[in-house]
Amino acid sequence: MTPKCKSVLIVDADPRVRDRFAAIVEPEFRALRAVSGEAALHALVHEDVDIVFINVSLPGISGLELLRIVRENYPLVENLMVSEVGEVETAVQAIKDGAYHFVTADADRDTLRSLLKHASERQDLNRRVLTLSAEVAQSEREFVVGPSTATREIVDLVYRVAKLSATVLILGESGTGKELLARLIHRNSERPESPFVTVNLAAIPRELVESTLFGHEKGAFTGAVRQQIGKFELAGDGTLFLDEIGDLGLDLQAKLLRAIQEGEIERVGGAKPIRTAFRLIVATNIDLDKAVKEGRFREDLYYRLNVIPIKVPPLRDRLADLPELANFFLRRYCVKFRKQVRGISDRTMSILGSYWWPGNIRELENLIERLVAVSDKEWLTEEDLPIEYYLTQSEPDEHRSGNRLAGACDTFERNFILKALERSGWNVTGTARYLGIPLSTLKHKMDRLEIRQLARKLRGTS
Numbered sequence: 111m112t113p114k115c116k117s118v119l120i121v122d123a124d125p126r127v128r129d130r131f132a133a134i135v136e137p138e139f140r141a142l143r144a145v146s147g148e149a150a151l152h153a154l155v156h157e158d159v160d161i162v163f164i165n166v167s168l169p170g171i172s173g174l175e176l177l178r179i180v181r182e183n184y185p186l187v188e189n190l191m192v193s194e195v196g197e198v199e200t201a202v203q204a205i206k207d208g209a210y211h212f213v214t215a216d217a218d219r220d221t222l223r224s225l226l227k228h229a230s231e232r233q234d235l236n237r238r239v240l241t242l243s244a245e246v247a248q249s250e251r252e253f254v255v256g257p258s259t260a261t262r263e264i265v266d267l268v269y270r271v272a273k274l275s276a277t278v279l280i281l282g283e284s285g286t287g288k289e290l291l292a293r294l295i296h297r298n299s300e301r302p303e304s305p306f307v308t309v310n311l312a313a314i315p316r317e318l319v320e321s322t323l324f325g326h327e328k329g330a331f332t333g334a335v336r337q338q339i340g341k342f343e344l345a346g347d348g349t350l351f352l353d354e355i356g357d358l359g360l361d362l363q364a365k366l367l368r369a370i371q372e373g374e375i376e377r378v379g380g381a382k383p384i385r386t387a388f389r390l391i392v393a394t395n396i397d398l399d400k401a402v403k404e405g406r407f408r409e410d411l412y413y414r415l416n417v418i419p420i421k422v423p424p425l426r427d428r429l430a431d432l433p434e435l436a437n438f439f440l441r442r443y444c445v446k447f448r449k450q451v452r453g454i455s456d457r458t459m460s461i462l463g464s465y466w467w468p469g470n471i472r473e474l475e476n477l478i479e480r481l482v483a484v485s486d487k488e489w490l491t492e493e494d495l496p497i498e499y500y501l502t503q504s505e506p507d508e509h510r511s512g513n514r515l516a517g518a519c520d521t522f523e524r525n526f527i528l529k530a531l532e533r534s535g536w537n538v539t540g541t542a543r544y545l546g547i548p549l550s551t552l553k554h555k556m557d558r559l560e561i562r563q564l565a566r567k568l569r570g571t572s
Contacts, residue, residue, distance in 0.1 A: 118159075121165060178207060189213065268298065
């Protein structure tokens with residue numbers, strides 16, 4: 111892939127300075143020009159700018175004021191100040207305000223190109239640091255602590271039990287952040303520097319689970335051409351996290367029970383017991399009580415695992431955390447995709463707050479990643495959302511007064527009409543024909559269910 115050509119914005123009221131700087135900048139960089147601070151801000155919104163030359167003497171917004179605005183809103187952009195010979199004092203102030211360097215307007219070609227080279231390298235370094243931070247956050251992951259009571263209670267429990275060696279059982283739907291919670295427990299344990307080894311049992315072919323967990327000796331089975339160390343051994347004295355423990359077969363449940371009770375394992379094909387010292391955390395999205403009653407999960411193992419149970423609620427039951435989570439993912443993917451999206455509009459957040467979130471936090475993260483990846487705006491707005499997020503899917507509130515049945519019927523009817531509108535390309539006449547109702551009836555329903563304005567917006571973005 112051809113490397114991206116960086117863009118340099120030259121902000122100067124003098125056209126001769128703009129043209130001379132542009133001639134020096136090109137062809138290594140793409141030169142953009144702005145005659146004022148206002149024009150520069152417009153360019154920053156609509157162009158992917160990497161480096162800015164700002165003359166300290168600008169009409170309207172001053173050079174120092176523009177510098178402060180850019181520093182605050184575009185932290186990845188490198189700023190170089192341009193001054194006349196008698197304005198060195200002002201340029202020094204600009205350095206204190208965060209500019210990378212300054213030059214005089216009559217600086218020669220070599221000086222400017224050298225300064226550009228170093229500014230570009232500095233920007234690459236800063237971006238690399240931010241990218242590494244994002245990668246660490248991705249690998250380390252984070253259990254975002256929002257303001258909801260449920261989240262606070264979970265985190266309080268984690269801090270109380272993290273330093274114990276007792277087994278923890280994390281319960282919750284898929285996508286609720288069970289692995290993130292396990293990592294939080296590990297980071298606050300007595301041995302945070304020791305390995306954290308995670309195994310998703312549902313993602314491993316059944317015939318490979320035993321070898322993956324316990325390891326095997328050379329020649330233990332066809333294809334075992336060398337010894338393999340299993341996840342139990344790799345965890346050492348750290349933490350072993352077994353996700354989707356409900357998918358473990360009954361035969362291996364017995365071996366896991368022995369590993370917990372005796373503190374030792376045996377590799378497949380091996381005869382020598384190997385002592386273990388790991389701390390075990392397991393998670394599942396199934397009802398283990400029901401699995402025990404149905405004979406799919408060993409009762410003795412269940413009681414061994416259920417020492418410290420932690421129930422992670424689905425996102426729909428902790429919607430107070432939604433803004434915190436959404437903005438956390440926004441910051442992460444702005445760094446990853448080198449975007450400068452400033453935030454999420456209140457109306458958009460309101461729509462997200464009424465959604466059912468069947469995929470929980472994982473679905474929210476994927477949505478924000480997608481929106482940031484394709485965004486070319488400063489704010490994420492309701493027009494950016496896919497249509498399914500407009501379809502209210504939250505369950506009726508048991509404590510809400512009024513006719514819940516009527517409310518549920520309205521929700522179904524609203525969603526059905528929206529889907530029909532989308533199917534018909536937002537043509538109201540065609541939708542009425544598809545639904546088999548008079549056009550006047552459809553318009554009345556659209557007004558009553560408050561979807562006419564929404565349909566108009568969505569039609570404009572489809």
